[in-house]
Amino acid sequence: MNNTDIARLLDRMADLLEIDDANPFRVRAYRGAAQTIRAQSRGMADRVAQDEDLSKLPGIGRDIAAKIRTIVETGHLPQLEKLEERVPTELSDMMRIEGLGAKRVKTLYRELGVRSIDDLRRAARAGRIRALPGFGDKTEHTIMKRVDAWSGQAPRMLIAEVEETARRLLAHLKRADGVKRLVVAGSYRRRRETVGDLDILATARKDSDVIQRFTDFDDVGEVVSHGSTRSTVHLESGLQVDLRVVPEVSYGAALHYFTGSKAHNIALRKMAQKRDLKINEYGVYKGKKRITGRTEDEIYKQFGLAYIEPELRENRGEIEAAREGRLPELIGVADIRGDLHMHTTATDGRDSLKDMAEAAAERGYEYIAITDHSRRLTVVNGLDEKRLRKQIEGIERLNERLRNIEILTGIEVDILEDGSLDLPDDVLKALDLRVCSIHSKFRLSRKKQTERVLRAMDNPYFNIFAHPTGRLINKRDAYDIDIERVIEGAKNNGCFLEVNAQPDRLDLNDDACRMARDLGVKVAISTDAHSVANLDYMRFGVDQARRGWLEAGDVINTRSLTALKRLLART
């Protein structure tokens, strides 16, 4: 049971309770707990195994903590199963259809015996829904449309995938009359690795046609709502986009409100309550009087807080840190001096050594490392000793010609099942740097996988552990590994961990970055580029590092070449 599974069970519990007319605050408690769990990158199973007190997590008390423990230990939630005897569990699925909440689902069930999405489709087609109290022709029609378009859970999209859409949409909206500011808020602005929808905030004159322009956008598949200050659409791609329009004086408050996270906003709202103030999307209010809200900075100042970067707004201690003046000074893309993981045509890269080096120089880097795969990865024509030595010579020749960038010789060497590295020490020794990674035997036990890596780190030529958990977002789970022990192993051996900047890896994730920082282990942010274009992934890695509270000093490829070489020497 991973966190998503546990959160899903709690959400289901909330749905069924709501249909069952339970106390609404009790329902909300389950939803809140599910949300907290989803926001954790560390597994609940892990915490339970460590015997941690789950009720320390926000929104999780004694009761739900015990339920989580039960779920982890048995895979079941007895209270949910009890409830399912009375309320069909599929009703919870029906609530995923937009426009259907607990009340309507309950009516459909009680009046028409509709208990699944298939039932719902049949009832809508037969025209039985429009006769129900509170329903009508239009509602029946929308339900039919949405049921037909229904494809199960809409997956969160990679942030890199939605960026292009966001850019085009903003460019389109910019040409509306009377629009002043346009910005994407929400998890996109917090730079989460995936986003569920896009939240666009605009400030505009009252008579602006920005909302009309929004619903007229080429890619719009369905206009869900269209009011005077907000509108929601679904794009053809399935992505939901919300636009909200507020007056200029409310810009800061609205930006803060719609950037979230929800947990961060709630924490701040509680601070406001204590001071007899109220925060909403229009400003900070004392009674009916708006006292601030033009900028986010003003709002934080109002509560005696330093400005908190969007990437930190997850209610993971950033408010306390802002109060005590100990927020990190987050790393930026401009701090990066080189890229330490990339491939060429020698293995599975698309561009030549020379092209990669020149492209890196164009991006202002002082150094790069060429790290093609090692021999074990035969499918990508991994380098054996002979071909690697040849590549080293090629790099030496190129270094003599290129003046503005230094190419480090390197390898992405496989960590074999027994923890040995895929090339002999005397070969590894000839290189400037070794990136080590796992590409096989993903399914070892946690103990074996962890020890495999720790043993590999004993090799004096192990520098950087690449994509340390092996996860591919939306495609493959992380292999089972004790990342805390791995970080400690890196610390003991003078090794580093990678933040792989590929948009579907972003591995280490934010929480693990923070753990590394807390344990005093530095990371390398690398693109693992397989083409010149991939070099631009760097900013996604930097985003993830920022979410993990990392400063420039925590990242080895912000160092000068001399300082970097000293770190790689493992002395």
Place this chain on the structure above:
DNA sequence: GCCGTTTTCGGCCCGACTGTTTTCAGTCG
């Protein structure tokens, strides 16, 4: 069901939009 340096009981965010309603309930974020 959660939460608490004023509370262990009594609060718990609220504004916008839609459709079905003659003044508002349901849903969403």
